[in-house]
Amino acid sequence: MMLSWMNYGYDAAMLTFEAQQVIGLRLAKLSAGGPAAALEATLMVNEKIAAAWEAGATLAAGGxxxxxxxxxxxHVGANYRRLKRRR
Structure with a gap:
């Protein structure tokens, strides 16, 4: 029982750290402007909607x-790798 809470805490802390990195990369891209920024903004919104649906479906299915x-x-790791590659 204690180990599962420790794993959960670790994953939550790492998600926080990783998300901050993605936010920084996205802000840099958005501040540059242009078509790439518009595409990133659209992608970001679509990802948020898809992630919310996915989370809801997982929880509704008993996850x-x-x-x-x-x-x-x-998802955040994939975004980090994508954004880091295109810097």
Missing amino acids: SGHKVLKRYRR
Whole structure:
């Protein structure tokens, strides 16, 4: 039981750290303006909507909050790799 809470805490802390990195990269891209910024803004909004639906479906199907958290980490990691590549 204690280990599962520690894993949850670790994943939550890492998600916070990783999300801040993505926010920084996105702000840099958005501040540059142009078509790439417009595309990033659209992508960002669409991702948020899809993530909310995915989280709701996971929870409605009996999934745990930790499962949702780990899935968010995968999404955030993919965004980080994509944004880092295009700098």
